Amino acid sequence: MKKEKALRIISGKARGTKLNTLDGIETRPTLDRVKESLFNILQNRIYASKILDLFAGSGAIGLELLSRGAKEAILCDNSYKAVQIIKENVIKTHFEDKTKIINNDYKNTLDMLKNEKFDIIFLDPPYESQFDIQAIKIIIDNDMLSKEGIIILETDNEKEKKEMLDKLDINVYDLRSYGRVSLFFLNRKEK
Secondary structure, rough: OOOOOOOOOOOOOOOEEEEOOOOOOOOOOOOHHHHHHHHHHHHHOOOEEEEEEEOOOOHHHHHHHHHHHEEEEEEEOOOHHHHHHHHHHHHOOOOOHEEEEEEOOOHHHHHHHOOOOOOEEEOOOOOOHHHHHHHHHHHHHEEEEEEEEEEEEEEEOOOHHHHHHHOOOEEEEEEEEEEEEEEEEEEEOOO
């Protein structure tokens, strides 16, 4: 059986920092090749951006964005165990002053943050759920994206998610596939 590499920060201020992860199948870290591609796509958007990672797991995506120059990240997870891991990783990367951690479900979190604007929102909920589509509706309804803000949705069901996204008031401006995993890049529809 192939041994999985340790999760670590790829680039920036915290480069090389090994991150703690949850044991078991409760969370599913984003694959390295997907992360590498994601950060290459986002590289010109990261500096001084405000981030929301709504289903944060270990916090790896938000912490990587901070390492690469984001100014602030809100990391949310409904799992108490995940939030404990996120706290450990925030301390390891020394981003305590740039990070807010929320232990709550996505609906309550979005309600708490409904008056805030984000430059990058990353959604990687459990694949079989519809939490992502519901979260995007709430984000749109509450106008939570900054003018140039984007949502990135990670999924393993590209066709179904595409059909659902087409029904929302959001623009799919890019789609990348990596085997079973797809990343949708969404922004505001031109009015």
